[in-house]
Amino acid sequence: MSHPLVITKFMNEHPSDSHTLERYVESNGYEAARKATGMTRDELVELVKASGLIGRGGAGFSAGLKWSFLAPSRPTYVVVNGDESEPGTFKDRQIMERDPHAVIEGTIITAIANEAHHAFIYIRGEYPKSARRVQAAVVEAYTKGFLGKRIFGTDFDLELTVHLGAGAYVCGEETALLNSLEGKRGEPRLKPPYFPAAKGLYMAPTIVNNIETVANVPHILAHGSDWYRALGGEEDTGTFMMSISGHVKKPGNYELTRTLTWRELIFEVAGGIRDDKELKAWIPGGASAPWLVPEEHLDLPILRKATDQAGSMLGSGAIIVMDEDADMVAAAERLVSFYSEESCGQCTPCREGTTWLEMILQRILDGTGREADLGLLHDVSDGISIGLAWPPKMTTICPLGPSAVSPILSLLKYFKSEVETHIARGQQVPVSIGRNGS
Amino acid sequence: MTEMITINVNGVDSQVAAGQQLITAAAEAGTFIPHFCHHDRMEPVGQCRTCLVEVEGPRGTMLVPSCTMPVSDGMVVHTNSPTVKKAVEAVMEFTLINHPLDCPICDKAGECPLQDQVLSHGPGESRFVEQKRHFEKPIPISELVLLDRERCILCSRCVRFGEEISGDPLLEFIDRGNDTQVNTFADNTFASYYSGNVVQICPVGALTSTAYRFKARSWDLDEVTSVCGHCTVGESVTVQSSHNKILRVDGLDNEATNHGWLNDKCRYGFEWVGSGDRLKMPMVKGADGAFHESSWGEALGFIADQLISNRDMRGGSSIGAVGGARGTNEDAYALSKFMRTVLGSNNVDARLDDTLNAEFLAGFAGKGQIADLESAKTILVWAADLKEEHSTLYLRVYRAATALGAKLIVVNPMGTGLDDVATHSFTYPPGSGDKTLADLMSGTEQFAAARVLLDDGPVVALVGKAGTGESPFLAESVAAFVRDLDGASVLPLARRSNTFGALDMGLAPALLPGRVTLDDAHLLADAWGEIPTDRGLDTAGMLKAAAEGELKVMLLVGADPVADTPDGAGADSALANLDFLVSIDCFMNASNAHADVVLPALGFAEKEGTVTNLEGRVMKANRAVTGPGQARADWSILDDLSTRMRAPLGFGSAEAVSTEIANTAPAYQGITWFLLDWKERLGVIAPRGDAQQPLQYVPVITDSDTAVKGDFIVHSARKLYDAGTLAQAGPSLAGLAAEPFVALNPADAKSIGANGHVEIEGTTVALKRDASVPVGTIFVPFNQPSGPRVGVSTSVSAVAEVDAG
Numbered sequence A: 001m002s003h004p005l006v007i008t009k010f011m012n013e014h015p016s017d018s019h020t021l022e023r024y025v026e027s028n029g030y031e032a033a034r035k036a037t038g039m040t041r042d043e044l045v046e047l048v049k050a051s052g053l054i055g056r057g058g059a060g061f062s063a064g065l066k067w068s069f070l071a072p073s074r075p076t077y078v079v080v081n082g083d084e085s086e087p088g089t090f091k092d093r094q095i096m097e098r099d100p101h102a103v104i105e106g107t108i109i110t111a112i113a114n115e116a117h118h119a120f121i122y123i124r125g126e127y128p129k130s131a132r133r134v135q136a137a138v139v140e141a142y143t144k145g146f147l148g149k150r151i152f153g154t155d156f157d158l159e160l161t162v163h164l165g166a167g168a169y170v171c172g173e174e175t176a177l178l179n180s181l182e183g184k185r186g187e188p189r190l191k192p193p194y195f196p197a198a199k200g201l202y203m204a205p206t207i208v209n210n211i212e213t214v215a216n217v218p219h220i221l222a223h224g225s226d227w228y229r230a231l232g233g234e235e236d237t238g239t240f241m242m243s244i245s246g247h248v249k250k251p252g253n254y255e256l257t258r259t260l261t262w263r264e265l266i267f268e269v270a271g272g273i274r275d276d277k278e279l280k281a282w283i284p285g286g287a288s289a290p291w292l293v294p295e296e297h298l299d300l301p302i303l304r305k306a307t308d309q310a311g312s313m314l315g316s317g318a319i320i321v322m323d324e325d326a327d328m329v330a331a332a333e334r335l336v337s338f339y340s341e342e343s344c345g346q347c348t349p350c351r352e353g354t355t356w357l358e359m360i361l362q363r364i365l366d367g368t369g370r371e372a373d374l375g376l377l378h379d380v381s382d383g384i385s386i387g388l389a390w391p392p393k394m395t396t397i398c399p400l401g402p403s404a405v406s407p408i409l410s411l412l413k414y415f416k417s418e419v420e421t422h423i424a425r426g427q428q429v430p431v432s433i434g435r436n437g438s
Numbered sequence B: 001m002t003e004m005i006t007i008n009v010n011g012v013d014s015q016v017a018a019g020q021q022l023i024t025a026a027a028e029a030g031t032f033i034p035h036f037c038h039h040d041r042m043e044p045v046g047q048c049r050t051c052l053v054e055v056e057g058p059r060g061t062m063l064v065p066s067c068t069m070p071v072s073d074g075m076v077v078h079t080n081s082p083t084v085k086k087a088v089e090a091v092m093e094f095t096l097i098n099h100p101l102d103c104p105i106c107d108k109a110g111e112c113p114l115q116d117q118v119l120s121h122g123p124g125e126s127r128f129v130e131q132k133r134h135f136e137k138p139i140p141i142s143e144l145v146l147l148d149r150e151r152c153i154l155c156s157r158c159v160r161f162g163e164e165i166s167g168d169p170l171l172e173f174i175d176r177g178n179d180t181q182v183n184t185f186a187d188n189t190f191a192s193y194y195s196g197n198v199v200q201i202c203p204v205g206a207l208t209s210t211a212y213r214f215k216a217r218s219w220d221l222d223e224v225t226s227v228c229g230h231c232t233v234g235e236s237v238t239v240q241s242s243h244n245k246i247l248r249v250d251g252l253d254n255e256a257t258n259h260g261w262l263n264d265k266c267r268y269g270f271e272w273v274g275s276g277d278r279l280k281m282p283m284v285k286g287a288d289g290a291f292h293e294s295s296w297g298e299a300l301g302f303i304a305d306q307l308i309s310n311r312d313m314r315g316g317s318s319i320g321a322v323g324g325a326r327g328t329n330e331d332a333y334a335l336s337k338f339m340r341t342v343l344g345s346n347n348v349d350a351r352l353d354d355t356l357n358a359e360f361l362a363g364f365a366g367k368g369q370i371a372d373l374e375s376a377k378t379i380l381v382w383a384a385d386l387k388e389e390h391s392t393l394y395l396r397v398y399r400a401a402t403a404l405g406a407k408l409i410v411v412n413p414m415g416t417g418l419d420d421v422a423t424h425s426f427t428y429p430p431g432s433g434d435k436t437l438a439d440l441m442s443g444t445e446q447f448a449a450a451r452v453l454l455d456d457g458p459v460v461a462l463v464g465k466a467g468t469g470e471s472p473f474l475a476e477s478v479a480a481f482v483r484d485l486d487g488a489s490v491l492p493l494a495r496r497s498n499t500f501g502a503l504d505m506g507l508a509p510a511l512l513p514g515r516v517t518l519d520d521a522h523l524l525a526d527a528w529g530e531i532p533t534d535r536g537l538d539t540a541g542m543l544k545a546a547a548e549g550e551l552k553v554m555l556l557v558g559a560d561p562v563a564d565t566p567d568g569a570g571a572d573s574a575l576a577n578l579d580f581l582v583s584i585d586c587f588m589n590a591s592n593a594h595a596d597v598v599l600p601a602l603g604f605a606e607k608e609g610t611v612t613n614l615e616g617r618v619m620k621a622n623r624a625v626t627g628p629g630q631a632r633a634d635w636s637i638l639d640d641l642s643t644r645m646r647a648p649l650g651f652g653s654a655e656a657v658s659t660e661i662a663n664t665a666p667a668y669q670g671i672t673w674f675l676l677d678w679k680e681r682l683g684v685i686a687p688r689g690d691a692q693q694p695l696q697y698v699p700v701i702t703d704s705d706t707a708v709k710g711d712f713i714v715h716s717a718r719k720l721y722d723a724g725t726l727a728q729a730g731p732s733l734a735g736l737a738a739e740p741f742v743a744l745n746p747a748d749a750k751s752i753g754a755n756g757h758v759e760i761e762g763t764t765v766a767l768k769r770d771a772s773v774p775v776g777t778i779f780v781p782f783n784q785p786s787g788p789r790v791g792v793s794t795s796v797s798a799v800a801e802v803d804a805g
Helices: A009-013 A021-026 A031-036 A041-051 A063-068 A091-098 A100-113 A128-143 A174-181 A211-223 A225-230 A262-269 A304-309 A328-342 A348-365 A372-384 A400-414 A416-428 B022-028 B082-097 B113-121 B157-165 B195-201 B264-268 B296-314 B329-342 B358-363 B370-374 B391-402 B433-442 B445-454 B472-482 B499-504 B518-528 B539-547 B568-576 B634-644 B654-664 B673-679 B746-751
Strands: A077-082 A118-123 A159-164 A206-210 A239-246 A252-257 A279-283 A318-323 B004-009 B012-017 B052-057 B060-065 B076-078 B145-147 B171-174 B181-184 B207-209 B222-227 B236-242 B245-251 B283-285 B291-293 B319-323 B378-382 B407-412 B424-427 B459-463 B489-492 B553-557 B580-585 B597-600 B609-612 B617-621 B712-715 B741-744 B757-760 B763-769 B777-779 B798-801
Touching (some): A031 A211, A041 A063, A041 A225, A077 A211, A091 A100, A091 A128, A091 A239, A118 A128, A118 A174, A174 A206, A262 A318, A328 A400, A348 B082, B012 B022, B082 B113, B145 B195, B157 B195, B195 B207, B195 B245, B222 B617, B264 B391, B296 B319, B296 B634, B319 B539, B329 B499, B329 B654, B358 B472, B378 B445, B407 B445, B424 B445, B617 B673, B741 B746
Parallel strands (some): A077 A118, B407 B424, B553 B580, B712 B777
Antiparallel strands (some): B052 B076, B283 B597, B757 B763
16 A cells, blocks of 8 residues: 655655755745745635644644634744654654754744744754754744745744753643743643633743644645645545554654554554564554554554544554563553653642552562552552543543553553562562562 | 622532632532642642542533632532542542651641541542652751651642742742652742741641741640731731740731731741740839839839929920830820820820821821722832831732732832832932932823823822931822822831821820820810820930930830931930930830839730721730730830829720720720620721711922932831841841841942942941942941941941952
């Protein structure tokens, strides 16, 4: 099956200099932005709505619809979220490093559509190369008059500021990102009332879009919404960057339409399991997504609704594949410890609950687990994500806490026996034998 | 009228006020929802997650924090459903897993919201078997406050207090996840004037004060409500004592005044009450020049003889009384009546530090209330650094300017603590206030935008006197200008404890109780009979007359003119020149060293009575402890003395004095203890209801300031912490006064070549460079420990000191 390339076509054709303004302009770059300067907000919002463009940050919400929610007060801001930190996700890095001008052009169009005269690109602090490339491109765009006062010779002013994060995963959450951008602690805000489209950056209406989302926008301007809608399948239109990692033969970023099954993705696109071992489980949409297993899910189509129905999500498009040798308790412990480390610390259930879950898992791995820990893991999870439903009902402020619950529930649902084995082994050897049991 | 709406909590419909958060509406409807981070006086943050409830909505039942959920009509709420119970018990268990169960040695035990709510809403047991979080405990974060991060449940109340209420964000969450902790920033201490409030609102024992730490178990404390005795804001407080010793003073939420907050001087300034240096017995100076303990009978008999012979031989005008602002209204009334009716003298004045005119302070027509700040659109603060001089009032202005959107204009000889939140702030060299006012009135040049704001009412103006050298008429000129603005109200400022009550009780040369002028003395004739109607001397006048030998006898009532009047040295020689000096005080001091007799007085929380704050609010102060030795209340001493002078005032009790005030003093008509104790717990504004306000003081715009010569014009104003006797008599506040310093504009410092120190009037003192001090002006804080005293000089020379090394 062939997949049309939208995002990666240009960078693949010009591997050595796709990041330069010269090459980008030569390939009709910034023509879409120029076109957008002649369009109204309504026209642009309608166009993007009609294209069916789905936001690529993880929530899977329609980008055009998000734009239409912008509150009427002015000024407004556009913030592009390049704080790509979800474990297993590395698509935005490639776009920022290899095609920074597409990000800037998409940002310009987004700003015009949302009547913003100041836009920000917030880049993960651990992405120095992305930051260098985007900053250099911004300078080039200013020099050409694509940014700054009276862009493209029109009446429209647009300042674009590149800002680096300081190493907190939670700043990928849009309201925490806005706090960070304001110079505050990176802590998610309460929703309600702080929906960015109503009360965002500096309490002004703000559109926060993902890097991949805005990188798609110039193509929609250039080719129209019908063209974009025709890409891929009926349900989820467009192409999607998928980052595949773990125990596969060909890990990496792939630009694909959502027209294939998990079997096709893992065994054809990614070349199958390393050393031809058995597939044990995979995480379908970033580390916070509940796991899928081959016995139940291998032939499911990779589509938003179908994945939701299976009790998980496509999220940010990061697929982590685990083979038969994976210790699922250790895997869960690794994921939970990430969330406990990255909890911003402001709300009790996330700060205390994720740490507690991590401690229990460590104890089980260390050989001092107890029978009661199975119930305790379940119950502590229930205290963070009340009722343990999907999508989660939270006692927390933001979904970070429930993200730590996902791997626990998957572990208890599909691999309970592995937990019991660890506990039983520990009871035979009452002395701690180390994290990996080696 | 507040709009009422209907909500259904756990199946029961209730009418509640609209526009509030669900947690407070539910409380109004009778359902308590547990919480830690929520505080009625701060913005909701929904952080602790303890107040989760279920609210029925169009998309099903939602689990939401009730502290961040605005209440709406028809809202259906469940606070005890299985889901809510599960969630709340889970959050309680989470909150406790890292909280040390050291309640037996924790000061908070017994009054601990965590302890109480774990009992009422917690799961009953913990399943946490791991190691709890560990931090060094406790760490001092300021001179007054210690922080135990292990006990902290990270509710952020203390952090938010600094950000929202006091405007000095010195505490913050540091690190994240399991390492999250509250702490100060590196190299900073929690040096806030308001630090004690975070101890009070901490819902666990994480923040403790050096003053109270390990002093008592909360259930052993006796508690009475009262009014703070330090400043003129009149904060409502609770005085908590054990074994007849005051151990703690906490703020009480009074909507009209302090919203529950206190500054640290008002909070920790009770310690002097229990000082071992308190006077316990009457002291009579013997022929050897030393004080000897005596009986009350002996001391009062001696005084009576002296007063009678002076009065009868030289006339009442040879006698004067200074003070009375430290006591209750009852004390002040007794002194006023004693001086006028027993001695026949109008030489009385409660004002020590040089302040505004008594008639203006007491009887300004159009006087506002503190609560006017809530609805003000424009606020003018003239010639006062509220943070230093009226620290709790500062909080109300800060709130108006930040949370309520009022525009703030600050005019002062140098920068103030409010400048950061002011829309416009101006400075003027002392002596040029009149010109600055004229510029503001006409809106010239840099005042144009501020002048426009003043037309956007309601306007509230707080007017003070910038320093010891400034004319009191400048503030009146400002008030005269402001009172004609749209919806204006004016609060004249004076800072010493019960100054306003004392003036209202007639402790001013030309004022009689109930804001009656000497011309209207007939209003008091029924109770007072004939009194002299010639205007008496004020404090400065009495000291001058004493120095010149005109005034022979003085009573100092809680007054130390040597320390507290601008010309301390002049006061010292004036007092030394008297024939006879009586002091009624709690301590020996520089002034009553000259006395012939010193009588021990009861102090704060040792007696019952009323006090009046700067807006004219009369409140009831109550007794928590008995006084030291044979100390007595001022009114009782004067009552006894009058009997010995065969002109008995005949009060018999403080309440009887109060009854006479309520029956006699026009503006205080009907303001009885019964009213204040049982009906008007927040206090009442005098005059109340139809009561008469005889004095309607209307200031006019005058041109009064004199030009000054000399190297540097002096701006001498108060800091919150100074060398005052009461502050120095308690361990908590004694060390807080800054190292002595003066401040110059950097340009001036450069021009005289000053580096680290300057010499002022023979004293070498540290120099601060402060760009907010106008060029040509020097800021000399008043009454700092071992700081320079510039007296009444309006200008001084400053010479650069070459720093050693």
